[in-house]
Amino acid sequence: MLNRFFITLVLLVLMAQKPFAQVIFLGEPMMLSQSMRVWVDSTKKADLNKAIEYFNIGKSLDGKLDFDYVKYPVWIELSIRNESNDSNLMLVLENPLIDSVEFYEHPENSANPIAYKFGEGYSSFKTFGTFKMFSLTIASNQLKKVYFKVSGTEQMILPLKVYKNTDAIRMNNMRDLIYGAFMGVVFVMMLYNLFVFISTQDKNYLYYVFYILFIGLGQITLSGHLFSLILGSYPIVVKYAIVILPACSGLFAVLFIQKFLNSRQLEPFLDKLLSVVAVSYGLAALVRILGFDQISGRMMDSIGMPGSIVVFILAFKVVNKGINSAKYFIGAWSIFITGVVMFVFRNLGILPFNWITTYTLPIGATLEVALLSFALADKINTLQKQKQEKEKEALAAALENEKLIKEQNVILEQKVQEKTYDLTKANTQLTQTLDDLKATQSKLIEQEKMATLGQLTAGIAHEINNPINFVTSNVNPLKRDIQMLDDLRLEYERLCVEDKPVEVKMAEINRLKEDIEYDYLKEEMNFLLKGIEDGAHRTSEIVKGLRIFSRNDEDSIIPADIIEGIESTLVILNNQMGKIKIKKNYSGSLLIDCYPGKLNQVFLNLLSNALFAINEKHGENEGGWVEISLKLENNYVFISFEDNGIGMSQEVQHKIFEPFFTTKPVGQGTGLGMSIVYKTIAMHEGDIDIKSEPNLGSTITIKLKTNLRKIS
Numbered sequence: 001m002l003n004r005f006f007i008t009l010v011l012l013v014l015m016a017q018k019p020f021a022q023v024i025f026l027g028e029p030m031m032l033s034q035s036m037r038v039w040v041d042s043t044k045k046a047d048l049n050k051a052i053e054y055f056n057i058g059k060s061l062d063g064k065l066d067f068d069y070v071k072y073p074v075w076i077e078l079s080i081r082n083e084s085n086d087s088n089l090m091l092v093l094e095n096p097l098i099d100s101v102e103f104y105e106h107p108e109n110s111a112n113p114i115a116y117k118f119g120e121g122y123s124s125f126k127t128f129g130t131f132k133m134f135s136l137t138i139a140s141n142q143l144k145k146v147y148f149k150v151s152g153t154e155q156m157i158l159p160l161k162v163y164k165n166t167d168a169i170r171m172n173n174m175r176d177l178i179y180g181a182f183m184g185v186v187f188v189m190m191l192y193n194l195f196v197f198i199s200t201q202d203k204n205y206l207y208y209v210f211y212i213l214f215i216g217l218g219q220i221t222l223s224g225h226l227f228s229l230i231l232g233s234y235p236i237v238v239k240y241a242i243v244i245l246p247a248c249s250g251l252f253a254v255l256f257i258q259k260f261l262n263s264r265q266l267e268p269f270l271d272k273l274l275s276v277v278a279v280s281y282g283l284a285a286l287v288r289i290l291g292f293d294q295i296s297g298r299m300m301d302s303i304g305m306p307g308s309i310v311v312f313i314l315a316f317k318v319v320n321k322g323i324n325s326a327k328y329f330i331g332a333w334s335i336f337i338t339g340v341v342m343f344v345f346r347n348l349g350i351l352p353f354n355w356i357t358t359y360t361l362p363i364g365a366t367l368e369v370a371l372l373s374f375a376l377a378d379k380i381n382t383l384q385k386q387k388q389e390k391e392k393e394a395l396a397a398a399l400e401n402e403k404l405i406k407e408q409n410v411i412l413e414q415k416v417q418e419k420t421y422d423l424t425k426a427n428t429q430l431t432q433t434l435d436d437l438k439a440t441q442s443k444l445i446e447q448e449k450m451a452t453l454g455q456l457t458a459g460i461a462h463e464i465n466n467p468i469n470f471v472t473s474n475v476n477p478l479k480r481d482i483q484m485l486d487d488l489r490l491e492y493e494r495l496c497v498e499d500k501p502v503e504v505k506m507a508e509i510n511r512l513k514e515d516i517e518y519d520y521l522k523e524e525m526n527f528l529l530k531g532i533e534d535g536a537h538r539t540s541e542i543v544k545g546l547r548i549f550s551r552n553d554e555d556s557i558i559p560a561d562i563i564e565g566i567e568s569t570l571v572i573l574n575n576q577m578g579k580i581k582i583k584k585n586y587s588g589s590l591l592i593d594c595y596p597g598k599l600n601q602v603f604l605n606l607l608s609n610a611l612f613a614i615n616e617k618h619g620e621n622e623g624g625w626v627e628i629s630l631k632l633e634n635n636y637v638f639i640s641f642e643d644n645g646i647g648m649s650q651e652v653q654h655k656i657f658e659p660f661f662t663t664k665p666v667g668q669g670t671g672l673g674m675s676i677v678y679k680t681i682a683m684h685e686g687d688i689d690i691k692s693e694p695n696l697g698s699t700i701t702i703k704l705k706t707n708l709r710k711i712s
Contacts, residue, residue, distance in 0.1 A: 022143065025162055027084035029171070032091075032160045036063035039075045041149075048104050048113075048147060051075040067156035069294045074156060076148040082138035089136045090168035091146070094159040094358075096130040096224025097242065099152040103134045105144065113149075118239075122232025129172040130224025135165065153293040154242065179225050182362040186216035189369050191464070193376070204376055207256035212369055214249035219362050221245050243288035243296045247281040250303070254278040257311055260375070261318045261326060270314045277307040308337050328375030332368045339364020405430050467539045474528040481525045484516050542571060557708055560596035561589045562639070566628060569603040573611065579622045580614055585629035592637060593708035598680045605673040606641045606700055612664065613645025613698065635706050644697040653690055684708060 023035045037060040039051060046054075054060060055077045067074060082089065093101060103114040116132045138144045150158065163171065190212045197205035220226045227238045254274050258264060263271035280303045288296035311333060318326040339360040342351060351357050491512050495505045563586055570582060607626065614624035629640040648656070648663075655661045657678040681688045684704050692698035 022079045022081050023162065025080055025082050025084055025089065025138075027086065027164060029161055029163045029167055032078060032080075032162055033063050033065045033158055035078070036160065037061065037077045038063050038067075039077075040070060041073045041075060044072060046073075046075070048149075051077075051147065051149070063158075065157060065159060067158065069154075069297065070156045071153075071294070073149055073151045074158070076150065076158070076160070077145065078147075078160075079143060079145045080136070080138060080162060081143045082140055084164065085140060086164050086166075087137055087139050088165040089138055090163045090165045091134040091136055092161050092163060092168055092171075093132040093134075093148075093150070094161060095132075095157050096227070097152065097154040097222070098132065098150055098156075099154075100150070101132045102149040104147040104149075105136070118152075118227075118235050121235055122228050129176070130228050131172065131175075133168060133172070136162075153239075154297060175223075176225070178359055179220060179223055179362060182366055183216055183220060185366050186212055186369065189373060190216075193373065196376075204256065204259050207252055207259055208372065208376060211249060211252040211256050214245055214252055215365055215369070217241070218246040218249045219365055222361070239293065240288055243293075243300055244285045246300060247285040247288075250281040250307070251278050254281075254307075257314070257329075260329065261314055261323070263314055263318075266321060266323075267314055267317055270310060270317070273310045274307075274314070277303060277310065280307075304340070308333075325375050328371055332371030332375065335371065336364045336368035402430065464539060464542055467536070467542070471532050471536060471539075474532050478525065478528045478532070481521055481528070484521060488512055488516060488518070557593050557595060559591045560594055560599070561591055562594070562599065562637070562704075563588065563590050563630070565596060565600045566603050566639075569600060569607060572604065573607055576608075576611055578615075578620065580611060580618075580624040580626060583625055583627040585627065590630065590632070590637065592704060592706045594684055594704065595680075598683070602677045602680050602702070605677050609673065610641055610643040610645060610698070613647070614643055615645075617644070617646045617695070632706070637704050637706055638701055639704070640699060640701045642697065642699040647694045647696050647698050648690070648692040649694055653692060656690070 023030070023032055037055060039054050039060045041051070055075075060077065063076070080089075091103070098116075099119065100117045101115065114134055136144070136146065148160075150156070190209055193205045193212065194209045196202075197209060217226065220229075221238065221241045226241060227235065231238050231241070254277055258271055258274055261267075263274060280299070284296050284299040284303065287299060312330070315326050315330045315333065319330065342357050342360040492509065495508055498505070500508075566586075610626045614626070618624040623644075625644055627640075627642045629638075629642070631638045631640075652663060656674045659672060659675040661675075662673075678688060681702055681704075685708060686702055686704040688703070689701045690698065691701075
């Protein structure tokens with residue numbers, strides 16, 4: 001296949017010159033790429049006058065959107081007639097990866113053009129935002145000719161648009177908002193899947209976390225936000241990141257796909273092809289590091305299509321083998337590839353350059369991330385269902401064995417002398433069966449706890465996200481202040497070695513302190529450090545609550561603070577409370593002998609049911625409340641949970657402790673919560689009391705011993 005660059009050069013040479021049309025601007029944003037004239041400066045030395053000379057003698061070419069990888073500067077000529085009612089216009093080059101742009105309004109101003117140069121860092125930009133924006137003043141019904149000189153090592157795509165000044169600012173703000181929302185989704189999904197990985201130790205989630213991370217970083221690199229917001233002083237790092245971050249995204253995508261679709265066992269040949277794709281991404285990143293920018297870009301262009309085809313073939317083959325979770329994967333991958341194809345077709349001019357085709361990549365990536373999370377959840381749920389079915393079968397077999405053993409015992413009692421050996425054997429089998437039943441019960445309780453934690457994961461991620469954002473937002477201002485102090489220190493050192501009178505040095509020092517507003521600088525640093533300390537403290541409190549709630553010392557009775565357990569449970573449930581008020585009739589601490597982890601699960605189940613009942617009655621309106629009360633009498637503690645929710649009928653109260661009984665909609669409850677509460681309270685030799693009436697709320701009180709004997 002001929003190199004795309006040489007095809008483009010041949011087309012540029014063979015294109016016939018057409019009459020140049022003026023751009024008539026009526027006030028609405030419009031694309032200019034097809035209306036401009038271009039000239040490729042193969043000498044790399046032409047100035048504006050030389051370019052105008054070539055335009056005047058007819059050596060220019062018609063404009064287009066995509067010029068492929070051009071190693072020479074591209075000159076652009078435009079004539080714009082303003083027929084709108086606004087004279088303040090804005091020319092916007094909507095490609096954040098261009099290395100340099102010089103803008104000329106008229107040949108007389110050629111000595112002082114407006115220029116953006118990527119290598120000088122973001123501080124050299126004249127306007128905010130990721131695009132190159134140039135103010136242009138044209139009176140109504142007036143004509144003005146402008147020129148651009150554009151250079152770059154990445155693919156030369158020139159989506160040049162004209163806006164009203166206000167429309168350009170609005171477009172820029174909307175773009176920042178869209179990519180901010182995109183990164184917010186990426187960050188939340190990354191934290192959510194990271195927490196699930198920590199809980200399950202499933203490598204699917206680990207690879208997916210890295211894939212989400214790098215696809216997010218790759219998108220904001222290609223959108224220019226990595227340069228404008230984070231690495232504005234390090235443009236060389238951004239040039240590496242343009243290929244390295246998408247390559248890392250592709251690498252971890254391959255690792256995730258191989259693990260998720262189990263390609264090594266199901267399709268070994270396609271698994272090897274995916275490994276080749278992963279190695280190719282690594283080579284593209286290495287080539288970019290070595291400085292071959294255009295080669296690395298072409299490598300990334302050539303890897304994507306065959307890699308996507310291999311992935312689709314693998315996914316359909318896995319679906320045909322009965323793996324239903326792969327259907328989610330096909331849907332997610334199809335959406336992402338559709339977004340990529342629309343983006344490429346836009347650059348080729350097949351699709352229009354509009355809002356949808358501009359943001360198809362972040363939108364497609366967001367939908368893909370969400371659907372792949374569903375695919376992972378579906379796969380885990382399928383495995384859990386298979387495990388539960390096996391456990392139910394084992395439980396049924398154990399009950400049948402128990403029945404048979406009881407029947408045999410009746411016969412054995414009549415022949416005690418003759419069947420002593422058989423009776424001993426049957427008793428051994430019965431003991432083993434009872435042990436298996438206890439083990440099964442423990443697994444069901446643990447699964448209920450993990451299922452509840454899974455439902456609360458997004459809320460926990462949201463709770464942690466707020467204080468973390470508070471910390472990160474103060475880091476950059478603090479760095480700036482420290483740098484100013486360091487600059488002041490250097491000036492002090494310089495003054496110390498100079499041969500000047502002390503009075504002169506002191507005056508110079510005072511002037512330097514006034515220049516940087518030294519007193520205000522100290523106050524600002526203290527304020528930033530206080531903000532970081534507050535955010536870290538809040539994060540520590542949330543993590544402490546999670547640690548207390550998730551304690552795993554459930555095999556022994558130990559002294560534990562039940563107030564601390566209740567508080568940790570409230571931390572876990574904080575994101576579900578909304579406008580519900582929590583009334584606390586307790587303070588300090590209260591130590592009792594208990595199984596702390598199991599008791600925390602009791603608190604979680606009771607509070608979750610109370611919140612559900614309140615939301616069913618009040619919805620998102622105010623007025624809902626839960627009151628938690630503690631009372632100590634003799635050697636017993638009474639813990640009461642009262643709410644003003646929908647309450648319970650007598651029929652529901654009679655069945656509430658039955659396993660798998662629930663009043664919640666399908667998918668919102670397992671029916672094990674109150675059964676676990678009952679068994680846990682019984683294990684603590686306590687009692688539980690329920691008082692409730694429909695639409696008037698419920699009060700559940702548990703009674704526990706403060707000094708619990710050792711339960712064997």
